[in-house]
Each structure stands twice: as C-alpha cells, then as structure tokens.
Amino acid sequence: MSNGSRMDGADARRIVSFTFDGKACEGREGEPVGMALWAAGTLAVRHASTDASPRGMLCAMGICFECLVRIDGEVVRSCLTPLREGMDVRSGGKP
Numbered sequence: 001m002s003n004g005s006r007m008d009g010a011d012a013r014r015i016v017s018f019t020f021d022g023k024a025c026e027g028r029e030g031e032p033v034g035m036a037l038w039a040a041g042t043l044a045v046r047h048a049s050t051d052a053s054p055r056g057m058l059c060a061m062g063i064c065f066e067c068l069v070r071i072d073g074e075v076v077r078s079c080l081t082p083l084r085e086g087m088d089v090r091s092g093g094k095p
Contacts, residue, residue, distance in 0.1 A: 018087040027083045034060070034067045034078030037089070045069050045078055046092050068093030 013028040020037060027036025034057045037045060044054030045067055058066040060079045067078040070090040078089070 016083060016085040018083060018085070018089055020089045021091050025089075029084060030082045032060075032079050033069065033071065033076075033081045033083050033087065033089060036083050037078065044091075 013030055015026050016029045018025050018027065018033075018036070020040075020042060025036065025040050025042075027033075027039065034045070037043075038057055043056045045057075046055045046069065047053065048055055055066045055068075057079055058064045062077050062080040065077060068075055069078045070076075070093050071078075071081060072088050075093040
C-alpha cells in the first residue's frame with residue numbers, strides 16, 4: 001500500500017521508552033504522548049487549579065488544554081506531542 005499502512009492492521013512503529021513522573025513507560029514512536037499514557041493506564045495527567053479534580057485527555061485534538069504536561073521542562077499538550085525515545089514527561093502542566 002502506498003500510504004505505508006499494513007493490511008493486517010498491525011502497527012509497525014517501533015516501541016520506545018519514556019518516563020512519566022519517574023515511572024518507566026513504553027509506547028509507539030510518533031503516537032501522541034497522551035495516547036501512550038492512556039494505553040499504559042494513566043488517565044489523569046494533571047489536576048485542575050480550581051478544585052484539584054483530575055484532568056486528562058478530553059478532546060484529543062488540541063483544543064481544550066486539559067492534557068497539559070511538562071516534557072523535558074516545557075509545558076505542552078500531550079495529545080499533540082509525538083512520542084520519542086527517552087522523553088521525561090511530568091504531570092502538572094498548567095494552562
């Protein structure tokens with residue numbers, strides 16, 4: 001197939017390692033960090049400043065800012081940031 005996808009539905013991207021709040025995690029290279037966290041069972045990536053309620057992936061397309069995290073010291077939306085080997089992802093990104 002010309003678009004690089006596999007007919008059997010398998011994802012051929014390599015598995016990479018990263019950390020979330022110091023915990024070792026794995027995901028597929030290039031997938032959104034938020035989806036890699038979700039697949040690893042981490043649904044809340046920060047807490048709201050108003051009432052401390054858990055926040056995580058909501059819109060999954062970069063509009064809501066609910067999934068903010070710190071990656072290598074920079075606050076980013078986890079739903080838009082592609083996963084790469086060795087990322088240091090931290091909870092608590094603030095809008």
